[in-house]
Amino acid sequence: MKTTKILCAILLSSYLIGCQSNKVKVPDSPYPISDDSFTMDTIATGFVIPYGIAILEEDEFYITDRIGKMFHIQNGNKTEISGMPKVVTFGTPGLPAIMHGGLMDISLHPNYASNGWVYISYLGEDGLAKVSRLKVHDNAATEFQPIFATRHTNYTGNGMRIVWEDETHFFLNVGNSNFSTSSNPVLNAQDLNDDAGKIHRLLEDGSIPADNPIFKGFTSPSTIWSYGHRDVQGLVLDTLTHTLYGVEHGPKGGDEFNIIEKGKNYGWPLFSYGINYDGAWVSTISQDSAATFTVFPEHYWTVPTNDGGQAIAPACLLQVTGSTISDWNNYFLIGSLAYRRLMKYNSETGKTFGLKIEGRVRIIKQLPSGNIIALIERNDLRQSNGFIVKISE
Template sequence: MKSLFLLTALASVLSLSSCQNIGKRNGENLTKTGVAVKSEKATFYIDTLHSGLDNPWGIAWLPDGRILVTERKGEIFVFENERYTGKKIDGFPEIYERGQGGLMDIQRHPQYAENGWLYVTYAEPGQGGGSTVLIRFRLNGNQITDLETLYQTLPLSTSGVHFGSRIIFDKAGYLYFSTGDRGVKKNAQLLSNDMGKIHRLHDDGRIPNDNPFVHDPTAKHSIWSYGHRNMQGMVYDSANDLIYATEHGPRGGDELNVVEKGRNYGWPVITYGIDYSGAIVSELTEKEGMEQPIHYWTPSIAACGLLLYTGDKYPGWQGNLFSGALASTHVARIEVSRGRYVDEEKLLQNIGRVRQVAQSPDGFIFVLTEGPGMLLKLTPGE
């Protein structure tokens, strides 16, 4: 089975060679002002809006034109007219800044104009370590008000890895957020804890009565899916009522999944990766009752952030997924069709560790990178 896996992985790498060459040529020109980047289905320019970030994580647009960018160290930067104002949001609670932990994703409520709710996931400190927490709050100018804790994941851990975490809403208004296994592999298979899961809630934190394990007294009733390692990309496809999620593998085996109710995604029982030491995590790449990814990356790209493009600024990209790549320092443009992987192209090769790719309300694509820490805008070209 492992031999078959290695042959499949090699074929996957070879099939991307032409895309990699395009990406490398693009990367050489990324810092040159006014140079068009030509990709397979679009030509665009890169506008560096800000280059003073450290570890940016999430981005949200407000109806008044402000853009909010979260920093893992616990700050939320305020942009106006696509430029940093020098101001930050005040009143955010203490964070657990340890390893990968800190301030993570930010999303506005689908009816933000009516209710003013912003949703954030962050690592919160506590006795015995830290945990991923989901909160919501409103803003009065740049001051946080009405802060509510909606969900705290348990158990607490002193581990500095695998906190997750992304937030999405579906068209029915349900909220989903992801959590990592906190570096303890068995957590992902245990329904009795919150780690290595996708959770589904009402927008006020209540648990829906049609969640898959809501009648299991031994399970966390918020769980929507399980068997995940560390999901840092998640997006909702409203046209097809699908959730796509990207998941960090260990050494190899990063995954793109279609997430469905109550399904087990296999970690660590099945995996297309090996441990960082080279040790075998599992001899199995598939097992009955466990879901297969629609695509996986070996070697790992360190998939992070995920966008489903629905705008009209780049017609050739409509309906494509865009995943950041931390380790491979590029953006993966992924063609999908109703939950099936079709093709892939590398964009912005060598741009930096891409943490998030997002779409503005007017349909432009923005990219957050670290090392260097930048907020970039892709402007369509002829």
């Protein structure tokens, strides 16, 4: 079955699990471990893949779990929110691993205090990647409104992060981590009639902003802001410079750190610094050709190995400023799924360091105090032992 082969390859590439085993392998950090000073406190446990977090107060949050659950956490107490949409999750048959789909990001409307809107992204039962908004009353989802759905089924996207540009616009990434080679390219990310492999920009009600790009061959804008992405899983907006940053999965190596610009083509799968999981070449054009019409990453990661390189598999991104942990200020924090470790990256020097925080960190955000909160998925595929930590000086 083609889907099974693809998922096995992805599993192998991220070192999560072998296709004949249910034991998680924890590799060493491929980068120097930075001896930063911080403390960690566990504030909630019992999750499978805690994926998204919306911060209400210093000690109050909404959390999504990829299996399709949403929780309200307040002062360490966890309450499940009922009425969530049914979602699709899947992996490799016979293994208790979730590789794709499910309930993903969660975000508060910038005017949440007055309108109460909570936004979620997920893969629906029909296989469409979706965004809906809702309100929470008495621990139940109410006023549920679907506002965006991809035009085609999308079983290969994991990111679906929601980032607000201002009070009326938000960005949404939809992945396209297909099994693509130079001899058999899968070009969904280059197809502007397909929503996969794109970053979208929408109005708060899901409609199309009039100032979105109008691409060649089209007469009006769509939700698409940029294209040619593989699977962006970390997205952050620098509100001071209005710069949108994204980290995305390459195949076997070639994970990218990008500055996302309006209307630009980021090249997947026409050109990539990574290779396919079976060692096959991915790029269909040369670097010189790609330079004429695509945007190269500001930085990319391929960990050298004797079989062509290894991905770090970036799962989230946080630009740190004003943190209580001074060693992290002016760095980007990145959760590496492949190496099961939080990392920090300096975009000015290009240097990456491992941190003394192990686990598959799915999302990291900064609290009002400047402390950091991190959601870490289960380390035993047979248990629901994912957890949430607060990191402080």
